Amino acid sequence: MDWKPAATLDTLRARAALLQRIREFFAGRGVLEVETPLLCSTGVTDPSIEPLVVERGESLGAARYLQTSPEYAMKRLLAAGSGPVFQVARAFRDGEAGVRHNPEFTLLEWYRPGFDHHDLMREVAQLLSVCLGELPVEYCSYRALFIDELGLDPFTAGLQALEARARETLDVGALKGDRDLWLDLLMSHLLEPRLAARGMCFVYDYPPSQAALARIGQVDGVAVGHRFEVYVRGLELANGYWELADPAEQRQRFSAENRRRREHGMTERPLDEALLAALSAGLPDCAGVALGLDRLLMLVTGVGDIREVLAFDWERS
């Protein structure tokens, strides 16, 4: 029986030191540490995220979902007047395992009332330089990245042009999909590897179809989702939004995701009415971000496999 940890004791000490540094960073800025439930009554509607479900137990009236992120509960705290909050939380995503994914992982998530996504990107850069030392920092819009690196405008290029660009370089067999599938493929297979040569790179203002929970605004005459991602040496580390606060639009987006689930033969999910009620009561204007803490520790310790930074990875837990 292989009972021993996957990570070295030095790595576990580095994890403890990283957590301490993060807590000091937020304490110094007056951001409150909070905890919210891991088991939630509703699961996310996002068709590309599958929660794990807990189905049996005397305390359970109905099945509960292990959280895929603490986002909804934290937004309820914000609507209740918490002010800026952060959380170090376990999150779970079914079927996500590999050298950069473990189905159970740790997120550092925080929310900043009064910030937009540009303010929050700067704060993420400050936290990362505290953890990783000084790195060159770049801010690049999603649109500019595609135009500079691939010669394609991701907001106007047709499905066929995106597919043709992907097939030029990649063997994808009979792969079929919508524009977003091809954009995701180009981003993850062609652009991410190019970001490996850069230090810290923020990519922001995504196509509205990929806005997720970010508000949509107009930039240079096109609608963009005010979402950002940060890559450090090509490793995707965090995803943030200038948060959507409009309850009606949030309900529409949930319903649209459920429609996509139905089209793909997946079960629809009941909406998180508690979140929608909190938005109706009023979510302060804020930006929020979720950062993969295990991946940050990979960068701190210089390892390439997430299993090496977990005391017990999925196969050993």
Added chain:
Amino acid sequence: MANYSTNEFRAGLKVMLDGEPCSILDNEFVKPGKGQAFNRVKLRNLNTGRVWERTFKSGESLEGADVMDRTMEYLYTDGEFWFFMEPDTFEQYQADAKAVGDAHLWLKEQEKCEVTLYNGSPLSVAPPNFVELEIVETDPGLKGDTAQGGSKPAKLSTGAVVKVPLFLSEGEIIRVDTRTGEYQGRASKS
């Protein structure tokens, strides 16, 4: 054959891709923070030996290939086919030149090797990593030249030609790494 989903792809799994039997070398799960998950898979085409890199949508599946690796004893060749025997069942298999490939340079009678069967017929043959073979042809050995670094070609009983130190002569048995074709040393007399 069973179907395997991308999350079951492991190194060594044999699957059919575009009608060709393949062995999976590597399976990388790729997922942007939000959006579609992919599996970037490296496979070796077992017919051609070519390495393929194919991206799948996560959750897609491939049919398993009826491919098995068996340890067999090499018997002999009649010039056209090479004959192998499964030691437990004494069942014999004949492999053609395409299946045997460069392995013929290292096949010694009664030696065990790995034969890959596809739909019951040999698809490829892998010799042991190290074999001991006799030198049948080389320039005369130079006595007392053991310290010098020079080398010369030597033809082995199987027809393979390897570089050996100058002091070796015909009739001697040497140990060779079949993966690199490099001389490893004189075989200990048994």
